[in-house]
Amino acid sequence: MIGVLKAEIYKILRQSKTLYALAAIFIIEGFVLLSAYYQGTEIIDLLLANLKDSFEFKGNLLNGNLIIYMILNSLWFHIPLILMIVVSGFLTSEYKDRTVEAVLLQPVNKITFIGSKYIVSIIFTVLVVILLAITTFLISYMIFGKGDLVVYLDGLNFYPSNEAFWRLCCAFMVGTVSMLFFSVVSLTFAVFFKDATKTWIVSAIFLVCTNLLLKIDFNNSFWNSFFYSKLIDSWQYYFYYEIPYQTIYLNIAVLIFYCLIISGIGVIVFKRRDL
Amino acid sequence: MSAKYFILFVQLIALVNVGAQEVDPDLIHVRNRLDSIKSFKADIMMDVDISFINMPTKYGKVSYTRGNGTKITSNDFIMLPKRGLDLTMEDIFKYPYITVQRGVQEIGGIRCKVLNIIPTSEKADFSIATLFFR
Numbered sequence: 001m002i003g004v005l006k007a008e009i010y011k012i013l014r015q016s017k018t019l020y021a022l023a024a025i026f027i028i029e030g031f032v033l034l035s036a037y038y039q040g041t042e043i044i045d046l047l048l049a050n051l052k053d054s055f056e057f058k059g060n061l062l063n064g065n066l067i068i069y070m071i072l073n074s075l076w077f078h079i080p081l082i083l084m085i086v087v088s089g090f091l092t093s094e095y096k097d098r099t100v101e102a103v104l105l106q107p108v109n110k111i112t113f114i115g116s117k118y119i120v121s122i123i124f125t126v127l128v129v130i131l132l133a134i135t136t137f138l139i140s141y142m143i144f145g146k147g148d149l150v151v152y153l154d155g156l157n158f159y160p161s162n163e164a165f166w167r168l169c170c171a172f173m174v175g176t177v178s179m180l181f182f183s184v185v186s187l188t189f190a191v192f193f194k195d196a197t198k199t200w201i202v203s204a205i206f207l208v209c210t211n212l213l214l215k216i217d218f219n220n221s222f223w224n225s226f227f228y229s230k231l232i233d234s235w236q237y238y239f240y241y242e243i244p245y246q247t248i249y250l251n252i253a254v255l256i257f258y259c260l261i262i263s264g265i266g267v268i269v270f271k272r273r274d275l
Numbered sequence: 276m277s278a279k280y281f282i283l284f285v286q287l288i289a290l291v292n293v294g295a296q297e298v299d300p301d302l303i304h305v306r307n308r309l310d311s312i313k314s315f316k317a318d319i320m321m322d323v324d325i326s327f328i329n330m331p332t333k334y335g336k337v338s339y340t341r342g343n344g345t346k347i348t349s350n351d352f353i354m355l356p357k358r359g360l361d362l363t364m365e366d367i368f369k370y371p372y373i374t375v376q377r378g379v380q381e382i383g384g385i386r387c388k389v390l391n392i393i394p395t396s397e398k399a400d401f402s403i404a405t406l407f408f409r
Contacts, residue, residue: 051328051354059352148352155327158352163331241329 001112008120012090018124021086025132028078032071033139036062047152063147064140065164071136072168075175075235077211083128083179084186084203087121091187092196114270118187118263125183126176133172151239167238175235177252181228182207184259188266191273231255299374299390301408309364314340319347323354330354339363358400367404370396377405385409 040062094100149164213229234251323330335349377389387407
């Protein structure tokens with residue numbers, strides 16, 4: 001297993017698509033930073049429009065913490081999309097190049113092979129989010145400095161700089177679990193569809209549908225609490241003034257459970273399927 | 276004739292009552308004390324009490340110099356009402372006013388005498404002020 005894992009990690013490091021994924025993340029960061037630099041004041045004005053007539057504001061709200069929060073919001077769509085494309089490519093490219101057969105002609109168990117794909121996907125996803133977080137914090141603080149964070153979520157919430165920092169860190173950590181879910185799902189799609197284009201299309205549709213389903217109220221507390229689409233925004237809960245820790249922990253546990261189930265399905269299907 | 280005397284009597288009673296309204300001695304004391312203050316600086320704690328805004332307690336400094344009004348500074352991000360904070364204590368007594376006794380009220384376990392100041396001039400920047408005297 002360790003040998004197969006090392007081989008998978010080597011493959012990822014050698015693949016150009018890994019670099020493309022990292023480049024895409026930096027490009028997204030760059031766009032957010034640029035738009036914040038040029039339009040940040042307008043965003044804040046929009047947030048505080050109703051209060052400007054009655055209140056005078058002293059201090060700078062266009063700071064690193066707000067920029068980090070803006071980049072963190074790429075966890076809704078941009079980052080999962082990139083992850084789903086790249087992670088599904090870990091397997092679809094092997095189908096395309098027919099290297100799956102070459103590998104399985106060796107004394108490598110099917111479960112070990114696909115299991116190592118899932119493990120490497122998880123490692124890759126975690127590293128991507130860590131890299132995103134580190135670069136975001138460094139660049140944002142370097143360019144925009146520190147300051148209070150303002151978030152419009154169930155009212156206007158203001159957080160002092162230190163508090164904003166740990167809320168953002170926690171949000172990145174919880175967001176990693178959501179990203180893991182998308183990665184695992186895309187790899188399972190790759191198991192089912194084999195073809196890269198089909199997998200990407202299905203993954204993109206899945207992502208769009210997830211975002212749409214997130215907004216839908218099922219009028220049922222069970223579905224509203226445990227349906228997968230209702231769990232992927234748990235990182236956002238760190239920006240409520242009173243953090244619902246129990247809900248966050250429960251959501252993380254359920255989402256990890258879903259990841260295990262989905263990867264289990266992928267492993268079973270891959271094992272049973274003829275190459 | 277009797278009606279004419281009655282009206283005169285009522286007017287006299289009214290005049291006597293107006294003459295009898297005296298400025299509260301505590302208020303005179305406060306006013307004199309305020310008049311003696313040329314400037315001050317103080318550390319302040321600010322809380323926002325608006326239902327849809329959640330903001331932790333902020334800290335800052337307030338400085339006052341007679342003639343220049345009050346200035347509030349803070350290292351934190353703060354929200355200050357555009358109107359209201361520019362009102363200084365000396366503004367309370369700037370224009371003619373009437374006072375209304377509101378009895379005694381307990382605040383933080385301390386019995387305070389409560390007094391309303393209501394300006395009679397339209398130029399005043401406030402409509403009513405409530406003073407609490409220990």
